[in-house]
Amino acid sequence: MFVCSCFGVTEEQVRSHADAGACTPRQIASACKAGTDCGGCVRRIQALLGRGACPRRELADQGRPPLATEFPEAA
Numbered sequence: 001m002f003v004c005s006c007f008g009v010t011e012e013q014v015r016s017h018a019d020a021g022a023c024t025p026r027q028i029a030s031a032c033k034a035g036t037d038c039g040g041c042v043r044r045i046q047a048l049l050g051r052g053a054c055p056r057r058e059l060a061d062q063g064r065p066p067l068a069t070e071f072p073e074a075a
Helices: 011-019 025-032 042-049 055-061
Strands: 002-004
Touching: 002 011, 002 042, 011 025, 011 042, 025 042
Parallel strands: none
Antiparallel strands: none
């Protein structure tokens, strides 16, 4: 089923991007443009994303940069 008619993005594609780490409608938009034209699909995207576990969101909630890569300190 289509989520975004403007760009032809399906529920399956949104779920695939979510499985790859997209946690917000903005991250979905960056991945496939869904939600960037008329905006009518943003609520549907939010519903598909739900409030499930998201490593990036968990890092942000802890006050840590969500996209930073942590490297062990050199000894």
